[in-house]
Amino acid sequence: MNAFMVSARHEMLNARRTRTANLLLVVFIGMVIASSVIGWVTNQTVTSVYQKVVADGLSSAPNPFSGVSPLYYSRNAVIYVLLIGSLMAIVLGVQATLRDRKAATADLVLSRPVGSVARLLGQLAGLGVVLAVVIGVSMSISWVIISIINGAPLGWGDTGRLVAFSALSWILLATFALLGMLTGLRSRQETTALLVPFVIWSVVAFVLPQIGTAARPVSLLNPVPAVNPTGGYFDLVSALTGPLSVTEQFKRASGIILQDSTVTGDATPSVLILLSFLVVMSIVVVSTPRARMRSGLDG
């Protein structure tokens, strides 16, 4: 078996054995499942609110939720992928590369005829499989719950959209796992290795969208992407910060894929931006020199 496969298998084994990683995985799967139920309860209530508004003669506007897709019930999953999934991926990524440096096993591994690129790509592949399994399990259960809520199995079209959303989630989570791997390789302290990607995540998820759209940080926890106010400053700044706001791009593309009526446009640019970040992060991580992989921690 070559270095790539051994590293990948070892990574999967470690993810299975690490209790904290397992805790995050369980929380993630639980919340994605819960999101379907929350979506259903909220949709029922909002429909009732609209019916009450119309019955009281307060509005004659069409129901904003008429003809809503069954996938509406999984819209909250978008935000849980962003919040829990991203942080879980960061923790997995940090642990993957920091483990060898903490235990000084990097010296042992790299004393064998193992290429650093094969080693890092193998670790990434192992994490990729773990993330794919977690996303696959949570989306499968979500499929069952939505089918139960709808009273019939989801059709091929909707199932395909759920699969596409799963693939998009994997791209985002793999990017954050790579960010974790990178800080795990580059940081001199364990605290810094965990903290730096969290800070970068918070900049991407909160600060950049706020600068470009004036959206408040808490409102960015809503699955509906922030809307740009029209005006000189925001037109200019959002053109610069928009492509860097990876999480908002993910929300936009997911909303379109899941047929959220509140999100319009073409998902392709957002998907391409997410893929670009994945490719760039992969190149940056696998370019890590052997000496860096073997460097110890300061304590």
Place this chain on the structure above:
Amino acid sequence: MGNPSTHAWVIARKELLDLRRDRLFAVLVAFLMIATLISVGVAAASFRTQIDAYNLYVQQLIAAGSTTKPAAPTFFPLQLLRGGVEYLEILGALFAIVLGYGTIAKEKYRGTLQLILSRPIGRFAMPLGKIGGLAIVWAAVVLLLTAATTIAIVAIGNAPLQPIDGARILIAAIVAWLYLVFWSALAIGTTALSPRLSTGLIVAIVIWLAFVLIIPQIGDTMDPDNQVPGGLFATLQIQKTDELKVLANFAGFDAIRNGLEISSITKHFERLTFAFLGIKDKYNQQTLDFVWTDLWGYAITLAVAAFASVAFAVGATTRRTLQRKIS
């Protein structure tokens, strides 16, 4: 230096010295400061955009021959602090956890823990010293943020402040301090209890994730008005009074939603600060007495939660838990 309070003070002073030299701490505070100032600047820019749009609309009305002039957007300076408060509730809590974790972790990593515990210090000296040190640091950070944002409101927002605004800001700062001490103490407790250091940090972060992000997010998502960009009721062109009448028919759902939200300490912090700063419409331009009468319960629960968190940290940080095998 023989009594327990002196031992605790020595440890607190050492904590202050360590943090003053810690580059990571400086970076975190600088980041929080920049994010908060950006939020003030963005809020001010957003208001100017609203004013520009309003002026354009008025010009178009005049050009169309209309004599009716719509009400101009009203500016309340303290509302510029909304983004900053939200950053404190999300990122401030995260950084408080990191500092709480770091204060225990560094002693284990450096091997200084055994040295400290070899001295005749009291049972509570170590945790009280650590928490006391962090409480002083957070007081300084909150004061710094308060001063910087107050200056930003006047300079960036070009908004004059009244003496009562100073009192409102000061109350919000005290509430923020309690909130940050809560998270630091919680992280000290979880780190002391965890055999593996990183586990303590991750457990505290999972608690942060649940109570700062997930629970408020569920409550926020369940809000009927948040289902459409721009708001459901605004889309349906419903007035506020009618909105309240309609929602009164869904009191059960709202009670569940509100129950979820108030199970999070973050919401207590948010509601208190939003009320005292007048960010929440209901409390805007109201007297401090009015706000206190309405929300004293939140102040009590926040104070009790902070005290409970400190008690947890003190109870958890014992010689036995600290001297577990380090891994």
